[in-house]
Amino acid sequence: MGRVLALAAAALAVAALVAGSAQAAPGLRVGVTDDAWLEFGPGTLEERVAELQEMGVQVVRVTLDWYEIETEQGTYDWARDGQLLDALRAAGIEPVVAIWGTPSWANGGGKPNVPPQASASFASFARAAAERFPWVRRWIVWNEPNQRRWLLPPSPVAYVTKLLNPGGAAIKGVIPKASIGGGATAPRGASGGMSPVDFMRGMGRAGAHLDAYAHHPHPLSPAETPFTGGCSWCRTISMATLDRLVDETRAVFGSRTRIWLTELGYQTNPPDKILGVTWAKQARFVAEAQLRAYEASRVDLLVQYLVRDEPKLGAWQSGLETVAGKVKPAMASFTLPLAQVSRTGLATTLWGQIRTGTGARPYVLQRRTNGRWVRVGLGAETNMRGYFERTVRAGPGAQLRLYDAETRRSSPTLIVR
Secondary structure, eight states, X not given: OHHHHHHHHHHHHHHHHHHHHHHTOOOOEEEEXXXXXXXXXXXXXXXXXHHHHHHTOOEEEEEEEHHHHOSBTTBOOOHHHHHHHHHHHHTTOEEEEEEEOOOGGGTTSOOTTSOOSSHXXXXXXXXXXXXXXXXXXXXXXXXXXXXXXXXXXXXXXXXXXXIIHHHHHHXXXXXXXXXXXXXXXXXXXXXXXXXXXXXXXXXXXTTOOOSXXXXXXXXXXXXXXXXXXXXXXXXXXXXXXXXXXXHHHHHHHOTTOEEEEEEEOOOBTTTOTTTOBXXXXXXXXXXXXXXXXXXXXXXXXXXXXXXXXXXXXXXXXXXXXXXXXXBOHHHXXXXXXXXXXXXXXXXXXXEEEOOSSSSSOEXXXXXXXXXXXXXXXXXXXXXXXXXXXXXXEOOTTOEEEEEETTTTEEOOOXXXX
């Protein structure tokens, strides 16, 4: 009888640890960015925003194109941006606003990737944007400034002195509680650019002022997963080497600086036969990326790129649906992520989330047995933010899925490894 009681106590301790790890989740918010789909996608804007709600989207990154809004100095056209941001706000979806692109009058006739000649011109626009959208709390200054196609030259000094610091100060002058995201770096410098590590260090030496460091941890090859395959000796940063981002931001900007992962996309084959992974792998990676971000220190945002594949094959094919609107399995793993945390023998620990809804949500784990899905154990509830972590008896090859009885939707099949 004593052995039985000891085993029961051990089981309760394990359960408490599992529940505790779920309750200790960071404040991760998951969303999407796809300006083209949001503005021009199928149906009305209200219908597209309603689709985002059904997906459980919590944040949407929207880009304000400075060069299109202020074509003449001091004259602003907020029509497009006001429509998009107001629609998100009305639906209860938090916008994350990025500002990019210099008008030619501000940079001596250059292209949008050339910084302004005077920092005051960018500060003036940032202030006007904050005055137009005073309810926006998260702002990002520029896009992938470590690559030449987005900032020419890709100089951390020019970025900090002409864009980040003056723009951030102007926004905070209007919205004191705003959070300013700097960087928004690409995972590599590309031809003529700088690695995100070198760019970040240069920002630190230039005296960057920011509340969060934004980064786009796209995979650098189809062989990468959210946890494996990254280059251990490079200065690139992808999701597979997220620890490098955590360590570098702490060293350069301090431990209070938050991390925003404001673009992440796994391209699929079909249609991309060179850079794409199978639809099943994309679905698995979308769920595992959420687990990776959830577990990482100081990560507040994870933004999926894109909702829909881009029309040109040479562009991005990382959407949750095809260019024709066919839904990929990754759509389900975005809304109902289920990932394997670990396995020891037949003890497999799973992590997941029911993103739609509020408070503790009921969920069901199912296992494929004799050609049908069977409930694993008793029904259970997530924590107040929709997360759960649970250990089940399942060996390699076992097929599991997460089922949401409220919406009658299920995650893609997880095959235990």
